Amino acid sequence: MTISQSIVDVRRAGDRAKTKIAWLDSKHSFSFGGHYEPDNTHHGLLLVNNDDIVTPGSGFDTHPHRDMEIVTWVLRGSLVHQDSTGHSGVIYPGLAQRMSAGRGIMHSEKNDSWTLTGEQSHSEPVHFVQMWVVPDESGAAPGYQQLEIDDELLRGRLVTIASGMPEHSDDAAITIRNRYAALHGARLEAGQSVELPEAPYLHLFVPRGEVVLEGAGPLHEGDAVRFTASGGQRVTATEPAEILIWEMHAGLAAA
Numbered sequence: 001m002t003i004s005q006s007i008v009d010v011r012r013a014g015d016r017a018k019t020k021i022a023w024l025d026s027k028h029s030f031s032f033g034g035h036y037e038p039d040n041t042h043h044g045l046l047l048v049n050n051d052d053i054v055t056p057g058s059g060f061d062t063h064p065h066r067d068m069e070i071v072t073w074v075l076r077g078s079l080v081h082q083d084s085t086g087h088s089g090v091i092y093p094g095l096a097q098r099m100s101a102g103r104g105i106m107h108s109e110k111n112d113s114w115t116l117t118g119e120q121s122h123s124e125p126v127h128f129v130q131m132w133v134v135p136d137e138s139g140a141a142p143g144y145q146q147l148e149i150d151d152e153l154l155r156g157r158l159v160t161i162a163s164g165m166p167e168h169s170d171d172a173a174i175t176i177r178n179r180y181a182a183l184h185g186a187r188l189e190a191g192q193s194v195e196l197p198e199a200p201y202l203h204l205f206v207p208r209g210e211v212v213l214e215g216a217g218p219l220h221e222g223d224a225v226r227f228t229a230s231g232g233q234r235v236t237a238t239e240p241a242e243i244l245i246w247e248m249h250a251g252l253a254a255a
Contacts, residue, residue, distance in 0.1 A: 006229045008215065013222025016051075023058030027051040029205070029224055043226045044201025044248035045181050048132035051207060051222060053125050054079070059110025065101035067138045069176040070130065071162050071183055072097045072109075073244065075207055077126030080116060083107035087144040090116060091128070095148050096161045096173040100135070102142035129207050129244060134252065135177040136164070145174045154187040158194045158245070161185045165249070180250035188237035198231030201248040209241025 017035035019026040029049035031041045041047070047068075054060075059080070072079065074091050082088040083099065084106040090113045091097050099107060111126040113119070153159050163172035163182035172182065186194050188211070196202060204213070204225040211219050214233040219225065235243060 007227065008213075008230055008233075009226040009228075010213075010216055010219070011224045011226065013220060013224075016222070023055045025053040027222065042252050043203050044246065044251055045133045045178060046131065046201075046203050046246050046248065047134065047252075048130065049203065049205055049224065050130045051127075052130060053127045054109075054111045055125055056111050056121065056123055059112065060108055062106050062108045064104065064106050065099075066104050067135060068101045069133045069135050069164075069178060069181075070099045070101065071133075071174075071176065072099075072128055072130050073161070073185070073207075074126065074128040075242065077111065077124045077128075078113040079126045079128055080110045080113050081107065083142075083144065085142055085144060088116065089146065091146070094151050094154070095146055097146040098144070098162055098174045098176055100140065100143040100177055102135075102140040103138075105142040129205065131183065131244075131246070133176065133178055133181050133246070133248075136179055137177065140177060147173045149173050151187075154185060156186070156188060156192045156194075158184045158186050158197075161244075165247075180248060182247045184245045184247065186243050186245075188235075188241050188243070190237050190239050193234045193236035194243075196227070196231045196233050196235065196245060197247045199227075199247045199249055200229055201246075201251060202227035202231055203246040203248070204235070205244045207242055207244060210238050211241050211243060212236045212238055 016027040
């Protein structure tokens with residue numbers, strides 16, 4: 001793939017579409033649900049980057065997906081996943097989780113961990129980022145994977161959370177079914193910095209804290225940057241922060 005022009009496109013948190021109802025506060029980086037913008041449907045292979053807060057005892061009832069790699073990253077609280085292949089569990093901060101919808105899957109996501117653990121009900125909202133990328137082959141069997149990433153591994157350096165790229169086969173926490181895409185994350189203290197990978201497409205999201213992007217300035221919580229034919233810039237935290245970076249070596253049409 002040849003992309004001639006390098007682009008750094010900063011998208012501010014306040015410009016995101018929002019879905020706010022009694023139990024859900026959701027902010028969408030791309031067109032989603034009833035929020036459709038024809039010029040904002042994806043970047044590279046990434047179709048969804050939803051920043052969700054769900055109240056206790058509530059959540060997304062059972063619903064279908066098909067031919068999508070869905071990665072969920074919890075920032076605070078806990079989220080219960082249950083699906084039609086028999087997988088169920090509680091997702092919490094530091095646990096990498098991927099669901100491959102394949103030829104079809106039903107699942108639910110709720111903030112009601114006590115239904116599985118038997119513990120007393122809690123009053124804490126769950127805050128998580130859910131990201132969807134297309135697989136490079138359709139119609140595969142649905143699948144599920146999760147793995148706890150030690151907190152220290154995410155402090156001060158980029159860690160590969162999910163990847164289908166062959167070069168990450170030994171260091172990715174979980175796999176996705178796209179050989180052109182990888183998700184990296186880092187938790188940074190003030191003054192710590194990381195260097196972005198170089199790729200035809202990058203997507204940087206700041207779900208928590210504040211950082212400075214070399215050449216672009218401050219990024220606040222909820223801000224995102226879409227890079228085309230770029231990379232190598234440094235991201236430096238000005239307060240405790242968390243960042244999520246999609247590295248993509250193909251665009252949607254080439255997937």
